[in-house]
Each structure stands twice: as C-alpha cells, then as structure tokens.
Amino acid sequence: MAYLELDRVAKQFGAMTVVDGFSLAVGKGEFISFLGPSGCGKTTTLQMIAGFLDPTRGAIRLEGKDLTAIHPAKRGLGIVFQSYALFPHMTAAENVAFGLEMRNVPRSERAERVRTALAMVGLAGYEDRHPRRMSGGQQQRVALARALVIKPSVLLLDEPLSNLDAKLREEMQIELRQIQRTIGTTTILVTHDQNEAMSLSDRIVVMSQGRIEQIGTPQETYERPASAFVSQFLGKTNDFAATIDRTSAPARLTAGSWSVPAPAGLSGPVTVSVRPERIGFGDVGLSAKIVTRIFQGNHWLFQCDSECGPAIVIRQNDGQAQPSEGEAVRLVWRPEDMSVRAGAAA
Amino acid sequence: MSAVADTAPQAAAKERGARAPWAMTAPALMLFVGVLLIPLAMTVLLSFHDWGQYKGIEPVFILKNWHEIATDPYYAEMFWRTFRIAILTTLLTAVLGAPEAYILNRMSGRWKSFFLLVILGPLLISVVARTLGWALLFGGNNGLVNKLLMSLGVIRAPIPFMFTETGMVVALAHVMMPFMVLSVWAALQRLDPQIENAAMSLGAGPVTIVRRIVMPQIMPGCCRARSSCSRCRPAPLPRPRSSAAAGSRSRRRSPMTSSSTR
Numbered sequence: 234m235a236y237l238e239l240d241r242v243a244k245q246f247g248a249m250t251v252v253d254g255f256s257l258a259v260g261k262g263e264f265i266s267f268l269g270p271s272g273c274g275k276t277t278t279l280q281m282i283a284g285f286l287d288p289t290r291g292a293i294r295l296e297g298k299d300l301t302a303i304h305p306a307k308r309g310l311g312i313v314f315q316s317y318a319l320f321p322h323m324t325a326a327e328n329v330a331f332g333l334e335m336r337n338v339p340r341s342e343r344a345e346r347v348r349t350a351l352a353m354v355g356l357a358g359y360e361d362r363h364p365r366r367m368s369g370g371q372q373q374r375v376a377l378a379r380a381l382v383i384k385p386s387v388l389l390l391d392e393p394l395s396n397l398d399a400k401l402r403e404e405m406q407i408e409l410r411q412i413q414r415t416i417g418t419t420t421i422l423v424t425h426d427q428n429e430a431m432s433l434s435d436r437i438v439v440m441s442q443g444r445i446e447q448i449g450t451p452q453e454t455y456e457r458p459a460s461a462f463v464s465q466f467l468g469k470t471n472d473f474a475a476t477i478d479r480t481s482a483p484a485r486l487t488a489g490s491w492s493v494p495a496p497a498g499l500s501g502p503v504t505v506s507v508r509p510e511r512i513g514f515g516d517v518g519l520s521a522k523i524v525t526r527i528f529q530g531n532h533w534l535f536q537c538d539s540e541c542g543p544a545i546v547i548r549q550n551d552g553q554a555q556p557s558e559g560e561a562v563r564l565v566w567r568p569e570d571m572s573v574r575a576g577a578a579a
Numbered sequence: 580m581s582a583v584a585d586t587a588p589q590a591a592a593k594e595r596g597a598r599a600p601w602a603m604t605a606p607a608l609m610l611f612v613g614v615l616l617i618p619l620a621m622t623v624l625l626s627f628h629d630w631g632q633y634k635g636i637e638p639v640f641i642l643k644n645w646h647e648i649a650t651d652p653y654y655a656e657m658f659w660r661t662f663r664i665a666i667l668t669t670l671l672t673a674v675l676g677a678p679e680a681y682i683l684n685r686m687s688g689r690w691k692s693f694f695l696l697v698i699l700g701p702l703l704i705s706v707v708a709r710t711l712g713w714a715l716l717f718g719g720n721n722g723l724v725n726k727l728l729m730s731l732g733v734i735r736a737p738i739p740f741m742f743t744e745t746g747m748v749v750a751l752a753h754v755m756m757p758f759m760v761l762s763v764w765a766a767l768q769r770l771d772p773q774i775e776n777a778a779m780s781l782g783a784g785p786v787t788i789v790r791r792i793v794m795p796q797i798m799p800g801c802c803r804a805r806s807s808c809s810r811c812r813p814a815p816l817p818r819p820r821s822s823a824a825a826g827s828r829s830r831r832r833s834p835m836t837s838s839s840t841r
C-alpha cells in the first residue's frame with residue numbers, strides 16, 4: 234500500500250480551478266518532485282498536503298488514514314518554505330528546538346537532538362547565531378534542520394533552493410540527497426528547475442496548468458515524454474512533423490525524405506521527438522544543412538535547417554572530425570531514441 | 580556622477596559612499612537641531628538663571644530652580660500623575676490596539692480599507708468635535724456611557740468620567756489608537772506571511788503562535804507606537820502657585836484640553 238496517497242485531489246479558488254484530478258501514490262522513503270512552470274499549482278498541492286489549504290475535492294491519505302481530517306499542527310509533517318520562514322527573534326538552536334518544545338521533549342534530550350540536527354546540516358557551532366546574521370545557504374540549512382528534527386513522516390520542500398546562487402544550489406542538492414538517503418524520510422520537493430528534479434528525485438511528477446502530465450523516473454520522463462509539454466519542459470528536444478501510412482503493407486513512418494517501418498498503434502499525422510544528443514550524422518536520413526556550429530568544450534552544438542524545420546544536434550567532442558557550417562548533412566537516429574506521439578507537431 | 584566615480588580612486592568613492600547617508604539626512608537633522616535641540620538646550624540654561632516678578636530673568640548661575648523641583652511635593656505629584664496617565668494610556672492602547680491591528684491584517688482587501696478609515700477616524704476629526712463627542716458620551720450622570728452600563732446592569736451608580744483621570748485615559752487612548760494600530764500593523768506586514776504556517780507545522784496552536792512567534796516580532800512596533808503616544812501626552816502644565824494648595828487640582832483639567840501637541 235502507498236505510504237502517502239493523493240486521490241483525485243482538486244482545488245478551486247472561486248471559479249478558478251488551480252489543481253484538478255491530482256492522483257499520486259508515494260512509497261515510504263521515496264523522493265518525489267513536483268516539476269512544472271510557475272503558477273501550475275505545485276505550491277497549492279503541497280499546501281493541501283501540509284493542511285494550510287483544504288482540497289475542494291478528493292482525498293489525501295497517510296498510511297491509509299484520512300489526512301484532511303487532521304489539523305495541520307497535528308500532522309507531524311516537516312516543511313521547508315521558499316522564504317525559509319525562520320523565526321527571526323530566535324537563534325538557530327531555538328528555531329530548531331521549537332518543534333521539540335511543542336512536543337514536550339525533555340530539555341536535555343531536546344538540546345542533544347538540536348545539536349545532532351544542526352551538525353547533520355553542517356552547522357555545528359552556529360547554535361547561537363540569529364538568522365539575520367547568517368547567509369542564505371545557512372538559513373536554508375537551519376530551515377532544513379528545523380523540519381527534520383521533529384522526525385517528520387513526510388518532508389515537504391517548496392522550492393527550497395531557488396534563492397541560492399548556482400554553485401551553492403548544486404552543493405545543497407547533493408547534500409539534500411545525501412541527508413534524505415541517510416535518514417530515509419519520504420520527501421516531496423516542489424521545483425520549476427528540471428535539473429534539480431532530475432538529479433534529486435526517484436520519481437518526477439510533471440505538472441502543467443493544475444494537471445499531471447506524467448509521473449515517472451527522471452529517465453522515463455526524459456526519454457519517453459508522455460506529451461509535447463513534457464518533452465519541451467525537460468530539456469531541449471526536436472519535434473518533427475511526420476505521418477504514418479497504414480494503407481500499404483508494411484506500414485511506414487515518414488518525415489520528408491526519411492522513412493522507417495511504423496511502430497504499432499498510431500496512424501495519420503504524428504510527431505516524432507528526438508533529443509539533440511541522440512541525433513548523429515549519417516548517409517541516409519532527414520536531409521539538413523548546418524546553419525551554425527558552436528564549440529562548447531566537451532561537446533559541439535549544431536543548429537541545422539532540416540526539411541522538417543529547425544533542429545538542434547549535440548555531438549560529443551570525441552576527437553572525430555565534425556561537419557562545418559553550410560555543409561549538407563543527413564540526420565540519423567536509432568528507432569529506440571525517438572518517441573512518437575499522435576498529432577502534428579506544434 | 581558615475582563617470583566621476585569610475586575615475587576616482589576606490590578609497591575616495593568609498594568615503595563618498597559613507598558620507599551619502601549623512602548628506603541625505605542633513606536637512607532633517609538641521610531642522611531637528613534647530614527646533615528641538617537648541618530650544619531644549621536654552622531651556623536647560625534658563626533653568627540655572629534666576630527669575631523674579633519684577634526683575635525678570637537674571638543671568639546668574641543658581642541651583643534654586645532645580646532644588647525646588649527636587650524637593651517640592653507639588654512637582655513630584657505632577658510628574659507622577661503625568662507618568663501614571665502615560666502608562667495607563669499606553670497600556671489601554673496596546674491591549675486594544677495590538678489585537679485590532681492583528682485582526683485588520685487578516686481582513687481581505689475591501690474590509691481592510693474600510694476599517695482602516697474607521698481607525699484613522701480620531702485623527703481626521705477636529706479636537707473640538709472630538710472633545711464635544713466625549714463630553715456627550717461621558718457628561719454628567721446622564722452620559723450615554725453611564726446610561727448604557729447601568730441599563731446593562733454592569734454598574735449600579737454612574738461612574739464620574741468628566742474631569743477625572745479615568746475619563747482622560749479613555750479619551751487619550753482613543754486619540755492614540757491610530758498610532759498604535761498603524762505601528763503594529765506595519766510590523767505585522769513585515770512578518771513573513773508563511774511564518775505562522777511554519778510554527779503551525781511544528782505543532783504550535785494559535786495561542787502559542789501569537790505569544791511565541793507574532794508578539795515578539797511586533798513588540799518593536801508597539802514600542803514605536805508608545806513613543807508616539809508619549810509625544811502627544813498631556814504636558815505637565817504647572818498651575819499658578821496660589822492654587823497649589825487646593826487638593827482638587829487634577830479635577831479642574833478637562834480631559835481633552837490637556838492633550839497638548841496637536
């Protein structure tokens with residue numbers, strides 16, 4: 234049975250539906266990311282789990298028990314806010330101790346657990362600092378320690394790293410993942426950064442306009458995107474308009490001068506989606522001309538003008554000779570590297 | 580400006596950066612010095628001079644005035660009364676104003692504007708109209724407040740409000756309320772909107788959240804309000820010496836006319 238379960242959850246503000254038909258089963262110890270553009274309802278969903286908002290429809294269950302019937306203060310979830318929401322008039326240690334105080338943990342045990350929690354996030358020795366005298370990264374760590382020290386059943390993180398600069402963000406990502414692995418807390422992370430979602434999560438929930446587009450492992454969502462939205466949102470991709478012709482046997486999938494045996498199922502106009510790093514240059518395939526060639530150290534980036542529209546190709550800098558600008562090439566890829574969706578490319 | 584800063588040595592630029600705040604606050608600072616500090620200093624100097632009904636101010640150095648202030652119970656009583664009224668007014672304003680600001684902060688847009696106007700009311704009404712209003716509410720044994728309290732059965736005999744300290748404190752708290760509400764409201768708006776949720780998620784109930792999280796953060800606002808209250812507090816106006824013996828000195832001051840500053 235799922236540890237945390239969201240069953241067709243929906244949220245309306247007045248006439249506006251912000252989240253709709255959100256169903257998700259989270260396993261114990263899993264690291265899940267809600268990924269989507271700003272305004273797609275990630276925070277709203279997280280706040281419904283936290284209890285700050287009540288779902289308009291649907292059920293949220295934790296270990297089979299209805300969570301919506303429990304007051305937010307009694308849910309025992311750990312939450313890290315985007316703004317950290319630290320208590321500015323308390324020291325780091327007092328901030329972390331607050332949740333334990335509310336649980337009437339004896340003073341000596343409290344001090345011990347606060348020390349352990351701060352040490353875990355790398356802030357040993359900062360017990361008596363006030364938040365305003367700490368850097369963004371340090372405040373972030375205090376917020377994390379404060380949420381974890383109460384041994385939450387689920388840890389909810391709302392864009393916790395978005396206020397940090399790129400380098401610090403990467404460090405914190407690694408650290409977050411390590412901490413989560415060590416203590417095994419079921420975690421839900423909200424983010425609009427696809428790299429963050431991919432590098433941290435066991436599974437990603439891709440959201441758009443209040444609906445789930447796809448749920449899958451980072452690899453699945455990247456390599457077999459369920460919709461045009463997912464393939465566009467998770468990194469660069471090339472979409473080619475193609476047709477599947479089933480009138481003649483064997484059925485064929487054709488885009489311009491490129492043609493292969495059709496996969497089962499679809500017919501009529503379809504979209505063929507291929508990641509730039511999966512395209513190579515060969516003798517047969519989609520004919521194209523190289524418009525620009527950009528050297529980026531460990532790889533080359535080609536912008537091509539193909540017979541089915543613009544295309545991007547990324548090639549490893551493996552020492553092989555690469556085509557130059559203006560050269561006519563053929564774009565090839567293996568059948569397993571493309572995903573085919575019904576409908577014409579946008 | 581920036582072109583100059585680009586060519587100038589860095590140290591000079593830094594120095595200018597340090598001076599900029601001073602330059603910008605200079606006008607206000609000069610006004611402050613001119614209308615407050617200098618007159619105060621002159622008053623202090625004056626306090627060491629002698630004065631007589633017929634000889635006027637005599638520029639001599641004496642400690643007679645200070646000695647009189649320290650020893651004459653008339654002044655002690657006056658200071659104590661001033662202090663007491665200030666504290667009571669502030670307490671009453673804080674007790675009513677802080678929750679008022681908290682509720683105001685949680686209201687939605689339209690209601691918030693409406694009630695803000697209501698709260699600012701006392702400042703918008705002229706002193707005369709306001710005094711008259713309180714006189715009608717408090718006046719004699721037939722004042723509205725007394726009638727109401729008696730008909731509700733809270734009190735049996737009318738409470739004397741007019742010309743009493745009770746009446747003064749109530750009326751002063753009314754005038755000071757906007758300062759308190761606005762200061763506390765400003766402090767509340769600086770709170771992280773998620774901070775109450777953060778406390779709640781850690782297991783804190785509503786009372787604990789207000790006591791442990793909200794109150795400590797708005798206390799600076801309360802203090803600011805208190806200092807604006809004391810600015811507008813009744814100034815200790817000395818009576819002519821002849822009436823000093825009369826025990827009913829405070830009774831002769833109407834609540835409103837003693838509000839000195841505005």
Ligand SMILES: Nc1ncnc2c1ncn2[C@@H]1O[C@H](COP(=O)(O)OP(=O)(O)O)[C@@H](O)[C@H]1O
Nearest residue numbers: 246249251269270271272273274275276277278
């Ligand atoms: N309290 C609210 N009242 C009305 N609309 C809201 C409220 N909170 C959020 N919304 C709307 O819901 C949508 C989703 O918001 P949110 O969940 O914060 O998005 P995300 O976190 O994915 O950026 C937004 O369009 C936002 O304007």
Ligand SMILES: [Mg+2]
Nearest residue numbers: 272275276277
């Ligand atoms: Mg958000």
